[in-house]
Amino acid sequence: MLAYLIKRFFMTIAVLLIVMTFLSLLVHIVPGDPARTLLGPRASPELIQKIRSAMDLDKPAYVQVGNFLWKVIHGDLGTDVFTGVSINRLVSAALPHTIILALASLGLAVLIGIPLGVFSATHPNSWLDRVTAILSISLTTIPSYVAGLFLLLIFAVQLKIMPAIGLGKDGNLKDYIMHLILPTIALAITWIGYLARLVRTSLLEVLNETYIRAARASGLSGRLVQYKYALKNALIPTVAVLGVGLGSLMGGAVLVEVIFNRPGMGTLIYNAIKARNYPVVRAGVLIVACLFVFVNFLTDLIYTYLDPRIQLGKQQR
Amino acid sequence: MSMENTLKTQPLKFNLERFDFILDILRRPQGAIGFTIVLLFIITVIFAPLIAPYDFARQDIPNRFQGPSAHYWLGTDQLGRDLFSRLVYGARIALSVAIPSVTIAISLGILFGLVAGYIGGTVDNLIVILMDSLQAFPSLILSLAILALLGPSLVNVVIIIGITWMPNYARVIRAQVLSAREAVYVEAERSLGATNPRIIFSHILPNVIAPALILAAMDLPWVITFEAGLSFMGLGVRPPTPSWGVILYDGFYNIRLSPWPVTWSGLALIFTTMGFTLFGETLRDVLDPRLSGTRGM
Numbered sequence: 280m281l282a283y284l285i286k287r288f289f290m291t292i293a294v295l296l297i298v299m300t301f302l303s304l305l306v307h308i309v310p311g312d313p314a315r316t317l318l319g320p321r322a323s324p325e326l327i328q329k330i331r332s333a334m335d336l337d338k339p340a341y342v343q344v345g346n347f348l349w350k351v352i353h354g355d356l357g358t359d360v361f362t363g364v365s366i367n368r369l370v371s372a373a374l375p376h377t378i379i380l381a382l383a384s385l386g387l388a389v390l391i392g393i394p395l396g397v398f399s400a401t402h403p404n405s406w407l408d409r410v411t412a413i414l415s416i417s418l419t420t421i422p423s424y425v426a427g428l429f430l431l432l433i434f435a436v437q438l439k440i441m442p443a444i445g446l447g448k449d450g451n452l453k454d455y456i457m458h459l460i461l462p463t464i465a466l467a468i469t470w471i472g473y474l475a476r477l478v479r480t481s482l483l484e485v486l487n488e489t490y491i492r493a494a495r496a497s498g499l500s501g502r503l504v505q506y507k508y509a510l511k512n513a514l515i516p517t518v519a520v521l522g523v524g525l526g527s528l529m530g531g532a533v534l535v536e537v538i539f540n541r542p543g544m545g546t547l548i549y550n551a552i553k554a555r556n557y558p559v560v561r562a563g564v565l566i567v568a569c570l571f572v573f574v575n576f577l578t579d580l581i582y583t584y585l586d587p588r589i590q591l592g593k594q595q596r
Numbered sequence: 597m598s599m600e601n602t603l604k605t606q607p608l609k610f611n612l613e614r615f616d617f618i619l620d621i622l623r624r625p626q627g628a629i630g631f632t633i634v635l636l637f638i639i640t641v642i643f644a645p646l647i648a649p650y651d652f653a654r655q656d657i658p659n660r661f662q663g664p665s666a667h668y669w670l671g672t673d674q675l676g677r678d679l680f681s682r683l684v685y686g687a688r689i690a691l692s693v694a695i696p697s698v699t700i701a702i703s704l705g706i707l708f709g710l711v712a713g714y715i716g717g718t719v720d721n722l723i724v725i726l727m728d729s730l731q732a733f734p735s736l737i738l739s740l741a742i743l744a745l746l747g748p749s750l751v752n753v754v755i756i757i758g759i760t761w762m763p764n765y766a767r768v769i770r771a772q773v774l775s776a777r778e779a780v781y782v783e784a785e786r787s788l789g790a791t792n793p794r795i796i797f798s799h800i801l802p803n804v805i806a807p808a809l810i811l812a813a814m815d816l817p818w819v820i821t822f823e824a825g826l827s828f829m830g831l832g833v834r835p836p837t838p839s840w841g842v843i844l845y846d847g848f849y850n851i852r853l854s855p856w857p858v859t860w861s862g863l864a865l866i867f868t869t870m871g872f873t874l875f876g877e878t879l880r881d882v883l884d885p886r887l888s889g890t891r892g893m
Contacts, residue, residue, distance in 0.1 A: 290728075297729040305745060313745065416626075416877075420869040422821040424828060425862040428848060432855050530734030534825055538848065548737070549829060552744045564741040568733045575732075 283583065291576045296348070298568050302561050303347040307340050313557040317361065333360045334558060356562040361554065366562045369547060374566065376446065377536065377543035381528040383463040385521065388470035393517070395471070396478025400513075401505055403483060411475065418472025424534035427465035431538060434461060444540035462539045466531055470524055477520055482513040515586050522578025526571035620882045627878030633871025640687045648681035652838045661854040671856040673846055679857060682838035683864050689839045690868070693754055693832075694819040698812050700758025705765020706801070706808065712766065713773025714796055720770075727763040735760040739826060748831045757819055764815075765808050772804035779803075810883060814876035817869040824865055840865055 306313055314330040315322070328337070335343045350357060356366040392415075399411045435443035441461055447454030485491065486509050494504045533545030540546070544563055551559035621627035640647060649669070656676035663671045670679040712723035730738070739756045746752045776782060777800070785795050820840075826832035827841025828848070835842050840861045847857025 290725075293725065294729050294732050297725070298732050301729065302741065305741060316745075316747075416873065417870060420817070420873050421866055422825065422869070424825055425821075425844070425865050428844065428851070428858050429862055432851060432858055436851055437855065527734050530736040533736060533740070534829065537829065548740055552740060552829075552831065555744070557744055560741060560744040564733070564737050567737050571734055571737075572732045 284580065287576065287579055291572055294572055295569060298572070299348055299351055299565065300344055302565055302568075303344045304340065305561075306336070306343075306557065312336070313555075316555045317557065330360055333358075351565070356565070357558050359556065359559055361556055366559055369559065370544070370562060370566055373542055373544050373547040373563075376541055377529065377532050377545060378570075380459065380462055380466065380532050380536070380541065380543060381525055383459055384466035384470065384528055384532075385525055387463055387467040388474055388524075389521070391467075392471040392474025393478050393514075395475035397482060397505075397510065399475065399479040400482035400486065412479075415472040415475040415479075418468050419476070420472075421468050423466050423469060423531040424538060426468045427462065427535045427538040430461045430465050446541060458539075458541075462535045462541060465535050465538075466528055469531075470528070473524075474517065474520070477517055478513065481516050482509060485509045485513045512586075515582070518585060519578055519582050522574055522582075525574045529567050529570060617879075617882050621875070621878045624878050624881075626874045627882075630871050630874025630876070630878060633867060634875045637687060637691075637868055637871060640684055641691050644684050644688050648678075648684040650678040650681045652682045652685040653677065653836050654681075661850070661856075663854075663856060670860050671854070673843070673857050674850050674853070679843070679860055682843055683840070683860060686838045686840045686843060686861070686864065687868075689750075689833055689837060690820045690823065693750065693757070693823040693839075694816050696754045697757035697761065697819050697823075698815055700755065701761035701815075702765050702808055702812050704758065704762040705767075706769050706805070708762070708766040709769025709804075709808075710773055710796055710801065713770040714777060714792070714800065723766070723770075727766050730760070730763045733760075735822070736825065739822075740829075740831070743826070743831045748826075748834060750833050750837075753823055753826055753832045757822060761815060761819065765811065768807050768811055769804055772807060773800055776800045776803050806883065810876070810880045813879055814873065816876070817872035820872075821865055821869055 312327075312331075314327050314334055314336055318327055318330060331337050335346055338346070347357075354367070356370060358364070359366055359369065395411055395415065399408045399415075402408050430441075431443060434441040442454075442458050445458060447458040482505075486505070491504055491509055494508055495501070499508075529544070532543060533548060535541075536543045536545035537549050544567055548560055548563040548567075551557075551563060618631075621631055654677060656672065656678075658676065659668070659672055660674055660676040661672065662668050662676075665671070668678050668680070670683065673679055673682070708723050708727070712720040733741070738760050739753075742756050742759075743752060746756075782795055782799060785799055790799075823832055824839065824841035824844065827839040828845045829841075830845065832841055833839035835846070843857055843861040844865075847854070847859075847861060851858055
């Protein structure tokens with residue numbers, strides 16, 4: 280177990296290092312000069328040179344990569360060469376809003392999706408199961424940004440019962456939550472459908488296993504078997520999916536944040552792209568990728584803890 | 597039965613069997629709905645100039661932000677352009693991005709998957725780490741990083757989607773190759789003295805490609821929504837080309853003036869995704885029931 284954890288930990292570190300190297304090499308892989316792109320075609324050669332050196336672009340590629348890695352490992356994401364503000368400050372202001380949005384959406388998806396899936400699996404082939412199946416497949420096909428736009432259109436623009444954009448008044452928790460509702464639903468919709476389908480499939484699979492039949496045969500009540508014995512095992516694949524889900528929610532959050540004008544990581548990256556400010560884009564993308572890798576690592580740990588067979592399987596292969 | 601008769605009847609029987617799976621799909625309600633939507637979508641793509649009543653760029657400023665009417669079936673946008681015509685041509689854009697992107701993804705995926713699975717050892721480990729690293733980025737975020745440097749364009753979007761989607765295919769092919777490599781028919785070929793390229797391309801590839809093709813069918817709608825998402829952010833297809841994402845973007849900025857552009861382009865995206873998903877899932881169940889439930893997000 281410990282050997283597996285250590286191996287998994289070092290693989291995570293390796294992936295993170297590759298991610299960082301890739302992001303700092305990207306400037307060299309793709310054509311164009313970020314300093315020139317940032318400043319536009321009319322910038323003077325002196326100014327371009329100044330920005331190039333502020334971005335480290337005048338140094339050889341390996342020095343740039345080394346400098347970037349060294350700084351990031353020491354917790355320094357660099358400076359926004361355009362405004363002179365530390366990128367750490369920009370990220371620490373934006374990140375909490377994105378994490379709150381992603382967690383709220385995941386929470387909502389779990390709260391609705393899992394009971395929906397359990398209900399379907401415990402009433403297989405009933406008409407309610409069929410309705411749930413159609414509903415959940417429909418939900419999975421709604422992209423989060425389309426859901427966001429529809430919610431904005433219906434509840435904020437047409438009915439005017441929900442706030443449309445921003446975070447709400449400073450320090451007002453109720454207002455903050457009100458502003459969180461529509462983006463949360465927009466981001467959760469796909470996942471509600473997906474979780475419902477996943478839980479249904481895995482619960483049905485577990486309900487057919489021998490130990491469940493044995494439990495039933497020994498006279499245990501249907502509910503006890505379904506919830507205590509079957510659901511516990513059926514939820515294991517869900518944990519793995521939730522881990523990946525949190526990462527992809529971060530990706531989806533970019534578009535939803537732009538639609539609802541929430542100042543999170545998505546908006547930070549989006550505005551930086553619009554301003555062609557590559558150092559900020561790079562830092563933003565790096566943080567989201569790190570979170571994604573970290574959450575995957577954490578999910579793997581929980582997964583191994585919940586089902587020790589998985590780790591054994593890996594070793595055997 | 598004479599030899600001549602056998603030769604005459606065989607191709608017919610073979611053809612009927614080939615189309616059997618389509619009948620299987622149509623027999624299932626999900627499959628029938630999916631097939632109908634996909635068929636409508638393809639007809640729209642092929643016959644766009646005949647279906648669209650107007651040119652997609654024709655402006656009618658006095659009639660901007662109109663609701664649906666006999667003249668403009670789905671209404672008009674901020675420049676008085678016919679929304680129906682723009683959506684019809686938008687379907688063409690969607691497919692012209694989705695098919696080359698998926699083709700790039702599947703070709704690279706097959707190449708990496710075959711090499712990793714067949715050669716194994718250090719090469720396999722390196723490819724797995726490379727794929728892991730590519731998948732360490734949520735695909736939208738990775739695309740943003742690359743597009744920030746490359747700048748928005750249709751070709752860039754195709755290349756980027758191809759690269760970000762590739763690891764999924766590489767993984768599926770690799771897993772299939774790993775088990776096919778040990779199969780008896782491969783062992784038999786090897787003992788008969790077949791070369792590695794012959795084993796890979798004549799025996800392993802035809803046996804492992806089915807899951808990748810099914811995955812491709814199921815990925816098409818996600819690629820379409822992905823492209824629309826990038827275009828919505830102004831990083832994909834550029835206006836005035838009528839990508840559904842561009843129509844959505846225009847509609848979003850004028851959402852208080854007219855609900856129609858957002859409504860119709862959003863619905864077009866939802867229905868297309870739903871159609872392809874229903875069709876793809878039924879296709880998977882019909883062709884390879886073992887894969888049921890394998891698709892990730």
